[in-house]
Amino acid sequence: MAFDADDEILQDFLVEAGEILEKLSEQLVDLEQHPDDSDLLNAIFRGFHTVKGGAGFLQLDALVNCCHSAENVFDILRNHKRKVDSELMDVVLEALDNVNAMFEQVRNNEELTPAPDALIAALDALARPEAESASPATAPQQEQAKDDNPNEDGGDITDDEFEKLLDALHDDQPGEPSPPASPDAGAGKNGSSGDDEISDDEFEALLDQLHGKGQFAGTPAEDEIPGKEDEKQPPKTETGGSDDLITDDEFEKLLDDLHGKGGSPTIGGQPAAQPKTEKPKAEPPKAEKPKEEPKPADKPGTKDSVAPAMPAREHAPAAETTVRVDTKRLDDIMNMVGELVLVRNRLQRLGAASEDEHMHKAVSNLDVVTTDLQSAVMQTRMQPIKKVFGRFPRVVRDLARSLKKEVNLVMHGEETDLDKNLVEALSDPLVHLVRNSVDHGIEAPDVREKAGKPRQGTVTLSAEQEGDHILLSIDDDGAGMDPEVLRRKAVEKGIYDQDAADRLTNTECYNLIFAAGFSTKDQISDVSGRGVGMDVVKTKIGQLNGQLSVESAMGKGSRIIIKVPLTLAIMPTLMIMLGDQSFALPLVNVVEIFHLDLTKTNIVDGRECIVVREKVFPLFHVKRWLVRDKGSREVPANAHVVIVAMGTKQVGFVVDQLVGQEEVVIKPLGRALQGTPGMAGATITGDGRIALIIDVPSLLQHYG
Template sequence: MGTVESGICADFLVEAREIVSQLGEQMVVLEHTPDDRDCLNTVFRGFHTIKGGAGFLDFPQMVSVCHAVEDRLNAARSGERTLDAGAFDATQQAIDLLADMLDAVATGVTLQPPPESLLDALRLPAAAPAASAPAAAPPTPVAVAVAVERAADPVEDDFDFEALLDSLHGKGGVPGSTPAPAAPAPAAAASPPAGSPAPVAVASHPAARPARAVAGESDTTVRVDVRRLDAMINLVGELVLARNRLKTIRPRLRDEELDRAVTSLDVATSRLQSAVMMARMQPVGRVFSRFPKLARDVARQLRKSVELVVEGADTELDRNLVEALSDPLVHLVRNAIDHGIEAPAQRLAAGKPESGTVRLSAQQEGDHVSIVVRDDGAGIDPEKLRRSACDKGLIDQEGAARLSPEECLQLIFLPGFSTRSEVSDLSGRGVGMDVVQSRIRELSGSVQIQSEIGHGTCFTIRVPLTLAILPTLLVELEDDVYALPLVRVVEVLSSDPGRPMVLDGQPMLDLRRRPLPLLSLRVWLGLPEAPLSAQTCVVLQSGEQRYCLAVDRVRGREEVVIKALPRTLRGLPGYAGASLVGDGRMALILDVDGLLRTGLGKER
């Protein structure tokens, strides 16, 4: 493709992927409320838009899929034929296929023709029943409802692919595509409910694709290449380092005019840093939008009745974090339905509603965002986890006996742990949970678990708003500086925290009658030990456990720009990154969880 065509194709991929991500959720809502004509028209328009762009760019395979779905949806719009369970299943399969085709186009892979079986499933029978005939019952006793928080419509991008096609070809058809049958225009979207942010009724559907921006509104937005934003982040990071350097030098020079200049620079840098970070923010709803379809597919496969409730979809995170959270959240939501929610008969026998509820919510808490996956299912039995861990040799009997019920729940994150006796396509709780935890830790976040037998399970993920700049507590060991993520720091103890004691060969520190493991950073690094009275202890949080880290000195708080580790340290446990601090020295950013895992072994 030439330059113009390549740019158009890139824009098409961006918009088409956004539409496909919304279509799965919209189809779930339409399946639950088949009389919602606004939702039906929105879905039809989504497929029509993709078909138009695919036809213009000469992707006939994609056009065939969209055209087949259009015909089936248009029959429902005109009243000729209602959508039955087979039509909903086939349309969801078409959405999956379109997503795969878009990925193939992005990577330059030649598209293959759509399966005839899918096209056949979308085609209307020769003799369609009257419009008044009821829709066929689903083949399995599945009910998947979706309740979402209704928020204000997002601002439409200034680039409109359909408008571009219209300008290139006029208001007629698009080459390579079949004109769509005339249909009533979509009704105006309902305005968001004022006041309370509580989820709307189950029968409501997510906000449809926003209407075309009126004249002048499109001038308020602009699409920027992500690489340019990344370059700006790097430049702001260098500016932050320079500011920190000046703030370190300022006390030695004792110049009043310099003080004023550095103070002004500090304020401007902080504002610029905040502005650039906001430019990279995206709502977590970009990830949440895929879960209604996921919930529907898993529930149908397991013959369960599930209601997915989505809240806080407009909470914003750094775009890199939004993308990185996708896989862990998919695993948690799928497992909540697979092993959290009981079968309908089991729920009724336990006095519960036949339909289970999985709640996916997000909210900002200071400089972090909390994402919660909660189900009202059977819960997790700590004793079952204890026995399973012993049976698999992951923990010895003596160690298992000392675990509290809360600590038993943490066993679920051990590699290779599972309570499921049979392997299935849907992994059970524990299969891959170590990977989920590792992925969250790579994002400088944490995952916690709470469960009550018979009432359900709750996973809470906490991640920073951004990964580019990290608030840290700087500590010193001889002449070297180390950085601890500030979010993991509970408190800094006095210079003489008391005498340690030893339990089972592990040094412990009695902190307000609560013994905590005591780790020496000197011992961990292989340096000569120093008396605890000459050191300072920092209390750190690792999951549900706290421990004390002994260091020579605590230097203070400082925001650092995260850099990749030197090659010699990459892959070593206990290190999370590197940075330059205010005095120009390199500081290694320590992995709080890795310190605990490896430090316990060294202390024994």
């Protein structure tokens, strides 16, 4: 491996190839649904070819070999010599897995593990045309030339192939006068460097035989231009004289005739063959005429006519509008912005207490600038959720094949942006949820048919921004959840006794799927049945200060909704006072706030409750949990109640005082306080004091 190569080149390869490989996974699954999409076939061919080219430059031979074999398969497919089927896609996807594995080894500076020989052999077998799909109209000599070079990139032909083609054409037409180039042709076959060129007459005769006599003769306007004879004096290339130039379309057609439709190197993104490169040299006067005609001032001299081309060269470097920045540096900048937010909060508190008008204006301006800076820095950390969504077509495809189900994945809102750390953190929970929808939600094709549904089930993955939060939903049109089955399983697992299970609402039953060790599957498989996946999802979403909710309808399907904040660094909170201590409640958990006469509470099942708009909320005096109360425990007549939500549950917290809404920067707790139940971290308030940030689910789980 050439890891001694320039590190900047290696990093460029990792960035470019990483993006291409992410797209390839999605494109390959899409190709299975649309096997005749020629644009998609060409895009996949170019993807493998580009990765191969970068790997070849870095001398990553194992990666080059695997990409090359996969590339050959798509060269055959895009030339319509083989059809896409599931077995072919299985082999190609396995090849992509090996390419991804080697790519990770390159990223980690490890020795590459070559793809298995059996896989390469399978790819090479698929890179040959199917017997029944070979075109009978193709000349045997052309087929032989193609078979001799199955790995040729982009459809280019070698000198030997071209000589064979000329010989075959001349042999097939004995009536034509043989050009006096046979010695030269023979010399070319022997490898002579200077004698393998063909004359103008030979090339003209070849074109005439392929396309009809006289189609490529120079136009009279070109032949009559004085000085054209002088231009023919330099040594000719394979295209012949400059007055015999052919257009791009004509050259493409010639290559199609030689190699079959789609074999043109330009389709695969490759450089054109030598005859095309000669064209720009022979045509500078034609290229300049349009520039000279609209500008009369440019006519006096040749210098003026060349001048307009110069600014384009000067501005060319400006096309690079991006710069690579280490994510650690972005994290450092975000931390500094967080500190600036704290200083702004402090100054706002001091400014409110001051009567100086200039002080008020300065603090107001600082507030505006800090908010804009915070927004700009957050944008630099934002990534489209497509980074996560891109892996799901492959996940659904593989899982559906293993379960013998027919599943279509639909994705919406892939361009929705959220914090880089959230993109990475959401990856595993979403994989669990999508797999769960395919495994538990979507029924087998026969079962769906009996229920009057289409054989193919649909899983819909969508994302949208709602204020300072992201809403993610996973829908399926499967069988839905049966609350009675969930109640029975809860009793069997010992989560609830029978009486408590009978009192559960349907929504509470649906949320049982997130309980640790809970599973509705009777048999454990490599896909599900152990009851750990959904528990992990709930824990992870809770760590992100997010919420989970479940909706379902028997026979129609289920929906799981995730609500997470846009960023983890700065959190909007509701500041409250318990005694003389400050606490911060994440605003995402707060539903409503009201003032209440606590003498009008009720006792239900031994727990204090309040009734608001005919809804019953359990009431908790969090001051008794979090503050060492030296005074009496008498309940005050009036208090503030904050209704907080965790998923579908809502409870009331009794607090002494409401300070107001404030954006806070989350700081981790010190070693002595780490793991304290109900605490998510700490922050510095606007008045300079330290406030603990309450983790509502953890607080209720521990104390409630």
